[in-house]
Amino acid sequence: MTMNFRPLYLMLAAVGFIIITSCQNSHRPDNITIKIIETTDIHGAIFPHDLINDEALDFSLAHIAGFVKKQRSTPGQEVILLDNGDILQGDPVIYFYNFIKTDEPHIVSRVMNEMQYDAATVGNHDIEPGPDVYNRIRKEFSFPFLAANAVDKNSGEPFFEPYKIIKRQGVKIAVLGLITPAIPKWLPENTWQGIEFQDMIESAKKWVAIIQDKEKPDLVIGLFHAGVDYTYAGQNADTPFNENASQLIAEQVPGFDVVFVGHDHKSNHKTVTNTNGDEVLILGSRNNARQVAVATIQMNLTQDNIYAKEISGELLEISEQKADEEFMAKFDLYLQRAKVWVAEPVAGITTYLSTYPVLFGDAAFTDIVHQVQLDITGADISFTSSQSFELEIDEGILTVRDMFKFQRYENKLYTMTLTGQEIRDFLEYSAGLWFNQMSSESDNMLLFRKDAEGNIALGSNSRASLANPFWNLDSAEGLIYTVDVSRPAGQRISISQFVNGNLFLLNETYSVAINSYRGNGGGEHLTIGSGIPQAELKNRITYESEKDIRWLMIDWLKDKKTLTPLANNNWKVIPEQWTAKATVRDRLLLFGVE
Numbered sequence: 001m002t003m004n005f006r007p008l009y010l011m012l013a014a015v016g017f018i019i020i021t022s023c024q025n026s027h028r029p030d031n032i033t034i035k036i037i038e039t040t041d042i043h044g045a046i047f048p049h050d051l052i053n054d055e056a057l058d059f060s061l062a063h064i065a066g067f068v069k070k071q072r073s074t075p076g077q078e079v080i081l082l083d084n085g086d087i088l089q090g091d092p093v094i095y096f097y098n099f100i101k102t103d104e105p106h107i108v109s110r111v112m113n114e115m116q117y118d119a120a121t122v123g124n125h126d127i128e129p130g131p132d133v134y135n136r137i138r139k140e141f142s143f144p145f146l147a148a149n150a151v152d153k154n155s156g157e158p159f160f161e162p163y164k165i166i167k168r169q170g171v172k173i174a175v176l177g178l179i180t181p182a183i184p185k186w187l188p189e190n191t192w193q194g195i196e197f198q199d200m201i202e203s204a205k206k207w208v209a210i211i212q213d214k215e216k217p218d219l220v221i222g223l224f225h226a227g228v229d230y231t232y233a234g235q236n237a238d239t240p241f242n243e244n245a246s247q248l249i250a251e252q253v254p255g256f257d258v259v260f261v262g263h264d265h266k267s268n269h270k271t272v273t274n275t276n277g278d279e280v281l282i283l284g285s286r287n288n289a290r291q292v293a294v295a296t297i298q299m300n301l302t303q304d305n306i307y308a309k310e311i312s313g314e315l316l317e318i319s320e321q322k323a324d325e326e327f328m329a330k331f332d333l334y335l336q337r338a339k340v341w342v343a344e345p346v347a348g349i350t351t352y353l354s355t356y357p358v359l360f361g362d363a364a365f366t367d368i369v370h371q372v373q374l375d376i377t378g379a380d381i382s383f384t385s386s387q388s389f390e391l392e393i394d395e396g397i398l399t400v401r402d403m404f405k406f407q408r409y410e411n412k413l414y415t416m417t418l419t420g421q422e423i424r425d426f427l428e429y430s431a432g433l434w435f436n437q438m439s440s441e442s443d444n445m446l447l448f449r450k451d452a453e454g455n456i457a458l459g460s461n462s463r464a465s466l467a468n469p470f471w472n473l474d475s476a477e478g479l480i481y482t483v484d485v486s487r488p489a490g491q492r493i494s495i496s497q498f499v500n501g502n503l504f505l506l507n508e509t510y511s512v513a514i515n516s517y518r519g520n521g522g523g524e525h526l527t528i529g530s531g532i533p534q535a536e537l538k539n540r541i542t543y544e545s546e547k548d549i550r551w552l553m554i555d556w557l558k559d560k561k562t563l564t565p566l567a568n569n570n571w572k573v574i575p576e577q578w579t580a581k582a583t584v585r586d587r588l589l590l591f592g593v594e
Contacts, residue, residue: 027170031300033077034168036221038294039064040084040262041287043125044091046111047335048323051092051342052404053391058319059290062331065115066324067292067316077296078168081116082175084262085123085225088133090288092404093338095550098133100341106133107334109140114330119164119175122147123225123263124183128410130191146177149203151196159195162207165215171299174215176207180226180263181241185521185534188412188544200226200245204253212255218307219297220255222246227264228282233524247272250280257311258295260284267291267315283313291315342401347557350564353393356591358386359434359446359466360583361572362475364565369406369549370477372556373513377415377543380498381423381478382513383525385471390591398557407550411515415543420506422530424493427476429529432489433468438578445485445573445582446590456589464589472523475571479504483573499570511542515549 039061048060071079087108088094097107112120122145126134138145148162163176181197204222211217227244235242242248246261254276261268261284268284285291294314299307357363363386370382387408418426436447447467449457459465481495495504518525519541526532532540545552557563573579584594 028301028305029169029171031298032169032171034080034171034173034219034297034299035071035077036080036082036258036260036295036297037068037071037292038082038084038223038260038262038283038285039289039292040086040225040260040285041123041265042083042087042289043089043287044087044094045288046091046093046107046331047328049335049339051338052401054401059288060318060323061111061115061289062323062327063318063321064289064292065111065327067318067321068115069324080118080166080168080173082223082260083112083117083120084223084260084284085121085179086125086262086287087112087120087123088129088137089125089409092342092401093335095404095410096338096341097334098129099551101337102136105140106137107331109137110334111327111331113140113142114327117141117143118166118173119143119177119223120145121177121223121225121262122150122160122179124180124186125409127183127191128187144175144177146175147179148176148207149178149181149198149200151198153194153196163211171218172215173219174211174217175223176211178203178207178224178226180243180245182243186517187520188516189538197241199241200224201242201249201252204249208253208255217255218299219257219309221295222249222256222259222261224249224259225262227266228261228268228270228284229264232264234528246284247282250274250282254278256280257297257309258283258313260293260295269293269313269315281311281313283315285315289318291317342399342404344400346398346400346403346554347560348562349393349395349398350562351395351566353565355386355388355391356587356593357567359470359473359590360579360587362567362569364567365406366475367477367567368563368565369553370475372549372553373413374477375556376413376545376552377511377513379415379478379511379513381476381510383426383474383476383518384515385474387471389470398563400554403550403554406553407548409517410548410550411517412547413543413545413549413552414514414516414519414541416512416514416519416537416540417509417542418512418530418540420495420504420508420510422526422532423476423479423510423512424495424506425530426474426525427481427483427493427495428490429525430472430474431483431492434473435483435485435492435573437488438485438582441578441581443578443582444586444589445579446586448589463592464586466590472525474518474523474525477568477570479570481571483571484575485573485579486575499568516544 046061048057144161144164147160148158150159152159163174166173224246226246228247230244232244250259254274258281265287270282283293285293296312298310369384373382388405436444449465449467451457456464484492521527
């Protein structure tokens with residue numbers, strides 16, 4: 001089947017379906033074993049080397065290449081390799097081939113073509129680098145980039161290919177792609193302009209019906225770059241355009257046998273029952289090539305020419321595999337080029353720098369970003385969070401690799417107009433995500449995630465887990481303020497004045513420097529916190545940088561030549577006699593250090 005759909009590159013959470021259909025011909029086998037391998041949220045982890053921290057890793061796409069090669073050489077099974085999105089952002093090697101080395105085929109297309117991927121869905125972090133990058137990649141791929149619910153506003157047709165037919169031993173496999181509709185809440189419009197992101201559940205119903213009618217499938221498999229937790233960020237099963245609708249589709253859209261998921265960076269392995277009473281296997285692997293999800297489908301032909309099927313799934317730890325030597329030898333040149341680039345000096349730094357203080361008050365690490373944003377925009381106020389959780393930078397020379405510690409992704413820099421009240425409400429919302437309400441010095445200061453018994457829940461590192469993502473915990477520069485954690489959420493922020501001594505007034509309008517993720521509604525600080533309607537946000541933007549903030553930081557630091565990072569202590573958490581003791585305890589719980 002040939003579909004004449006205009007392709008589009010999208011950087012949102014993507015969803016895909018695989019539909020395995022029978023071919024009514026003499027080549028149809030009596031039985032067949034199909035092994036479907038899913039990678040997802042690779043985020044540029046192609047090589048077993050962490051370019052940001054300059055250290056070896058025991059997981060990477062090179063490891064997965066070795067695993068796939070073994071599976072393909074195993075007699076008696078057909079292997080299908082699929083990617084579930086978010087590979088074009090998150091690692092210096094990807095940034096280098098996205099924006100620096102653009103005069104030759106991209107490392108991602110070279111590697112994925114070499115591994116013989118059969119299809120891929122589009123992820124939100126594949127859209128964020130912009131149309132120049134994803135359109136280039138789409139042309140270079142020897143397989144389709146899919147997203148049926150990313151619709152061309154002009155034609156009404158899918159902007160990406162909706163599905164791809166694959167044939168194995170007379171069995172047809174159709175891969176249908178969908179992408180989460182939340183992209184407009186995260187990304188600048190110029191990265192997805194001309195695209196409408198439709199509801200995943202409604203799109204699934206539409207396209208499953210089309211495929212069942214045209215392809216007469218024996219097996220339907222979903223490949224969703226969307227998470228399982230449909231209650232994330234206050235959503236529910238009835239929320240239109242739900243960001244993480246994978247399980248909802250598995251339950252509400254009959255026909256699926258297996259649903260592969262992604263986007264949430266979690267290990268998912270569960271079975272649900274759909275509205276027809278059929279079981280649906282849900283599988284999804286962790287991010288950065290740490291795991292792969294594998295569905296094994298045993299299909300046996302009955303007398304009625306219908307396949308009976310037995311389906312099982314597993315999540316495999318990639319650290320148990322070895323990096324493929326042939327892969328490493330073939331692509332080593334591309335890694336070495338990126339290593340040279342990330343080692344380039346940017347500026348001198350005269351003191352040690354760490355992210356450890358960031359969660360407990362004003363910190364030099366975030367103040368550098370604030371200073372960059374204020375200097376470039378001339379805004380009155382800057383908002384930012386830390387984009388790194390646990391790292392240290394020694395005094396000496398800052399290099400390009402260090403810039404990825406300050407800015408993990410390619411956010412643009414915005415200036416927006418906000419009232420004083422909206423600024424205060426923004427900070428209240430952030431503080432509500434960030435801090436526990438303390439009643440004595442023995443309480444926790446940070447808001448930790450709790451288990452069913454009410455105890456602090458532990459993460460995969462056996463340390464305490466924050467209740468909310470650290471990248472959503474924003475502080476402000478330009479203002480002098482306090483956060484009183486003895487008070488309930490919504491009543492904690494007290495702003496005295498601007499750092500320059502000017503009065504801060506709730507009914508005045510101010511200029512605020514902010515990154516594009518937050519400025520488009522990411523984290524909902526502006527929508528839920530400040531109460532600004534989503535549709536109104538774009539009208540508040542008065543400036544958008546051409547380059548991403550990391551690029552701007554590199555230029556800014558090169559101009560400075562030498563940096564002495566200091567926190568100016570424009571804000572603090574009170575009452576200090578409580579928070580001083582709580583800081584020591586909470587740092588130990590969170591980081592294992594006092």
